[in-house]
Amino acid sequence: MQKETATSVFESLSSPVRLDVFRLLVRQGPEGMVAGEISAALDVPPTNLSFHLKGMTHATLLTVEQEGRYQRYRANLALMVELIGYLTEECCAGNPDLCVELPGKASCAPAATSVPAVSKKRSKTAVTA
Template sequence: MDQTAAIGMLESLSSPVRLDIFRLLVRQGPEGMVAGDIATTLDVPPTNLSFHLKTLTRAGLLTVTQEGRFQRYRANLPAMLDLVAYLTEECCAGHPEQCIDVPALSGCQDVTPTRSPHTRES
């Protein structure tokens, strides 16, 4: 992950509504939720919700699948773990063997990041 991608993800989470959406979808796991159910659960007007969903999707934190006339949103857990890996890659002064196992502690040990957590991309 590069700095620009990390900044985009962090900026997209800087809204309380978007952070609530992302956390809700992380809790839902691979099943995700359709937009209407997200709006109802979080009590967010549908027009406002679509703006927030688009922002999170554009940042790469959500994926969306068309299901008939509904759109199902899912948290992009590998991207989330890539972001955590990017934020912690200098942990323990470059000695990752001394660091905690972040995916295991996050409850996402079955999710594979798209890159090695200790490999920096230019």
């Protein structure tokens, strides 16, 4: 993933409404939802939602498919996975064995037993002493 693509995705998700829409559609998976269902689920007026859906589609966060007179929106799950990969590709300096896995979610936080924590105050004292 290019840095410009990641920036565009984050800019598009910086709106609370857009973030709610994306999370809702991620929960729906490949089935997606039609615009009216999204509007009702999030209690967002259709005209306001239309603006956000257009922006998110333009940023490739969503795909849209015409179904008769309705439009079905789906989260671009491949882009989401690619973005997560972009954010974590250099996790733990390229040593994935140093990363800890949490129940239900992967985390790139160093394992508590692998690297002792040092407070900033102590490190400044150690440097100046």
